[in-house]
Amino acid sequence: MLDSILNAAGANLLAPAILFFALGALAGWAKSDLTIPDQAAKTLSLYLMLCIGFKGGAEARASGLSADLLATGALGLAFSFLAPFAAFAVLRAMGGLDRTTAAATAAHYGSVSVVTFAAGAEFLRASGVAFSGHMAAVLALMETPAILAALLIAGSGGGAASRTHRSALWREVLLNGAAVLLIGSFFVGLLSGAAGMERLSGFVGGAMFQGALCLFLLDMGLLAARRLAETRALRPGAIAFALAWPLLSAAAALLAARALGLSLGDMTLFAILAASASYIAVPAAMRMALPKADAGVYIPMSLAMTFPFNLVVGIPLYHGVAVLLAR
Amino acid sequence: MLDSILNAAGANLLAPAILFFALGALAGWAKSDLTIPDQAAKTLSLYLMLCIGFKGGAEARASGLSADLLATGALGLAFSFLAPFAAFAVLRAMGGLDRTTAAATAAHYGSVSVVTFAAGAEFLRASGVAFSGHMAAVLALMETPAILAALLIAGSGGGAASRTHRSALWREVLLNGAAVLLIGSFFVGLLSGAAGMERLSGFVGGAMFQGALCLFLLDMGLLAARRLAETRALRPGAIAFALAWPLLSAAAALLAARALGLSLGDMTLFAILAASASYIAVPAAMRMALPKADAGVYIPMSLAMTFPFNLVVGIPLYHGVAVLLAR
Amino acid sequence: MLDSILNAAGANLLAPAILFFALGALAGWAKSDLTIPDQAAKTLSLYLMLCIGFKGGAEARASGLSADLLATGALGLAFSFLAPFAAFAVLRAMGGLDRTTAAATAAHYGSVSVVTFAAGAEFLRASGVAFSGHMAAVLALMETPAILAALLIAGSGGGAASRTHRSALWREVLLNGAAVLLIGSFFVGLLSGAAGMERLSGFVGGAMFQGALCLFLLDMGLLAARRLAETRALRPGAIAFALAWPLLSAAAALLAARALGLSLGDMTLFAILAASASYIAVPAAMRMALPKADAGVYIPMSLAMTFPFNLVVGIPLYHGVAVLLAR
Amino acid sequence: MDLVARKKLDIFIEGHALARLEAELGRAGFKGWSVFAGIEGAGAHGAWRQTGIAEGDARLVIAIGAAEAADAVLAWLEAYFREYPGVVAVSDVGVMRGDRF
Amino acid sequence: MDLVARKKLDIFIEGHALARLEAELGRAGFKGWSVFAGIEGAGAHGAWRQTGIAEGDARLVIAIGAAEAADAVLAWLEAYFREYPGVVAVSDVGVMRGDRF
Amino acid sequence: MDLVARKKLDIFIEGHALARLEAELGRAGFKGWSVFAGIEGAGAHGAWRQTGIAEGDARLVIAIGAAEAADAVLAWLEAYFREYPGVVAVSDVGVMRGDRF
Ligand SMILES: Nc1ncnc2c1ncn2[C@@H]1O[C@H](COP(=O)(O)O)[C@@H](O)[C@H]1O
Ligand SMILES: Nc1ncnc2c1ncn2[C@@H]1O[C@H](COP(=O)(O)O)[C@@H](O)[C@H]1O
Ligand SMILES: Nc1ncnc2c1ncn2[C@@H]1O[C@H](COP(=O)(O)O)[C@@H](O)[C@H]1O
């Protein structure tokens, strides 16, 4: 058992996607001028979201939208909304972050990372572990509530946007492109079902999806290394949080998922979602909603520390624990 | 018979490409910040043209360049050149558009839409109806004559570009990128034939083409909804024209195609070409040739009304009528 | 024998990739407004490098990293470093180029062209001739030494960057994106081996790679034609060099490769590398290192003359000679 | 060539505020403006660079108009910049067809 | 630092006219210029936005040169703008190495 | 609106020198700048156009700051331009919150 977990962890390290992330990180660290054109990176991330949503919808159609989805969706919503309160309390207790920056950071950790999810799903696929299509919908549901939580936490204090500039905020929060594309593609998959999947399977899955993930992770590696280098020294507390919170959050998620009776694959994915932190939708919302929060804190934490940690250590670890729990 | 037509129309509505168009339209209407990077959208449209041209050429090579192509090509040229005169007369008769704007609008309706053609071809493929590869060449031939017609119609009146600025115009009209890529790829397909097709079939067709079409239609949906929202109220006449002209034009095309003895698939595609309106090549030419024409009229008409109408209603409808006629 | 060589040369001319290059050249020559968005072109070139590196690494893993790689790699390094001295001597002897421009031009011809290599590899694949995966590593090794040679040649004379601006130069030279991505992907392929290849084969090879090559060559054709048109008259000497040097260089490479006992496919690829000239990495380095060198000389030579010459004439020719030598 | 004196505003602002700024420009009396995308920059709120995914969405808005229109927009910007990153520079330019500004 | 006074033109123009404008700049005596792509804007001819397929191809041409060269280009632009959308703003700048402009 | 007088530099420079220029701007006392990507241009070193692969990487750096800061950067640029292509134009602008420049 332990053997097979360690084997999977080792195989994960040698998966092309992880190696391309490492390549990017190395190149970024060495200050190579390698860069992925920004529109290409944006398009890749849209493509990944479209694929994840569509495949999820088509698979949910195939296996029927069960009570499971409702239960897991509700759990995900609760996690995304409540986690920021806990994260905020911890961040403030550790000291070093002002109220607004702590609230904004907490929002990142309540929300989720699409690419961490994708890497986790590929890990499961490579390990031959099944998971439900509707986990893509859970992913989409968990994007946004954390932002609302952070707004509540920050209140109308110093850091929040004043009334006049709030009008556009709700649209940004509720209709941000990532959430719309994920949920929308899920419904497209649901509606077009097996016939749609037959037409698109070579586009949304297989080598093309894998390859796009590699290219995107190459870019993420570059970005993470550059972000880390540009960062004015982060306090040790922030670093500790970025590495310890995923463990705590995944542990809580695994227990909750176990209590709900989720399958092994779904348990793992839910833990991955809980452990992951946003670096696209939430930063955009925070620039608008909490402009006084320090992006020099939350971006390096989520992008340059938590993201690689989950990718390399977290995914196989959470799965290993899920295997033990699921017995 | 009617049953199978209605079934195909229903299936069309649930095809992923159509659903992604709807998703884009919805997101655009709700003012989501979802956007496809513009260079990605341009690249997608180049890719679609390359595929359509290449596949057409390779298939034409396989089945031999017949008299059919000559006849259909001549018919297409005639349609594209003559339709603007009719459209102009109708637009002027309905009132509300100045001479120059009416001429520019007429050019759009004489020319064709590559993506409507692609969606039509996918519809036929899904319905198991054969069509000729050389219809891609007909598509390319129909891009440009309508522009020349509009220049004749507008004459040297108030709206046309003055002599000094006309030098560059002919190049734009005759060598616009879309036409060059379509015709060029057709010849590449023709010359490289089966050997070339064997190498490229997974690139120009199959899931990859379908997926690119989905992504592009997502963008078209966003664009159409945003265009519609930005539009200063269009006169009812313009709206009526945008929805009724495709029906008239498709009807005329079906009768002509029937008279020429085209196959069922070719009849349908020819009707789709006649019914479709340009929104890439012609607007670019009009900005140069008829700068005083109001782009706030012709863009929303072709992009936000005629395009979705053909996509959702027109394609299955024209095919249904073609089936009846072909009996 | 000769027959089959001529057949392969003929087939090469009708390969889609070559035809798309011709299409681009024609469109560029006719001043069509067809353009590939620049970020798309950059992304395509990154994709091609990733594929070449990865496939090379995975194949090298499959066949074992042999002494062959060491020998061929050493030969490649030597060629890339020494060729510029010879090229410089010839260019100066022919007259017409100042010292700095001659040095910069020599660097281009010592270095290599990734896309010429890709086209050569596709040519071999289509002809059913095997070659070693590690030739991709040789390609990567040959990118950079020529730049160092040119810096030595130019010395601290008038054209070279002054001390203050040199700090950034070494990074640019040693860590240029192309070399990092090629070598990095080679190692990713090497480490992830057969398991990685199984996941990515449909992404790094097959129709998708072919299609990307077509699109990229379309752009190269456009670029070459436009470059040629924008060029102030090149001296006949420069033109002669651009067409004769590849022949000389390929001949020397074939003899050296034969002496080393390389396989037929590897001999051909090595000759192609020697004959090819850089148009991405080296120009970027020269803008920085030898700013007084005339880019209006070296860019048209490598991009608009040597590149098409190798693509259309060189590849089948070098292979033909390799076949004769290998008997 | 008779040129008319107008004010030119170079406004550096984040993308999320663009729609609101444009509405404000219209209200203030500007009859036109143009928007450009930056690729990197630095300021009181730190440095940014447009790489990879959508982190940097800095915009340069160039708006040419009458002095009064410029004043109105500057007042709006003053309040806006109290909360959000950004900078504006005002300069004097000459334009043809002054009635169009 | 001794700076020489020159004129700077900021020309907003559609992409299709770029080649002709550049030819004109050369004829008028400009020794250099730079071109940038806009992403959205508004003016007398309505608003536009560069989204999706190639609808917006607005360009900003910045050209720095002598006053006489600027005058010549302004005359050309005056005629051009009678037919086509676009705007130009002239301002005073100082440059080093004045002989290069 | 009380505006404070500052200098605005429009610097056209190749991409490879960007990092060094930015370091110089910081040293000279500029507290901010913005960078834009050009798509084509011409100058004493010939014409260029950003097409296809990465040939053109011209940048426009806009930096607003105090006159002394501008002088320091101009001195650096003078030496730099002796070796490399590029151009700088200096103009007068007014800014709000003058202490931020
Ligand atoms: N002095 C300046 N010159 C030019 N651009 C500036 C300047 N200061 C700030 N900016 C731009 O405005 C953005 C926001 O400025 P700030 O609020 O100072 O961080 C920066 O990221 C720059 O892109
Ligand atoms: N006042 C202005 N300030 C800045 N840019 C402008 C202005 N007026 C027009 N433009 C730009 O020039 C384009 C054409 O202008 P127009 O001919 O007025 O429609 C617009 O779409 C804007 O991009
Ligand atoms: N007079 C000018 N006005 C605007 N931009 C210029 C001017 N001269 C040069 N440039 C820009 O600076 C780059 C390098 O200039 P140069 O060193 O003169 O070749 C050119 O390619 C242009 O993009």
Ligand code: NA
């Ligand atoms: Na989370």
Ligand code: NA
């Ligand atoms: Na039509």
Ligand code: NA
């Ligand atoms: Na070489």
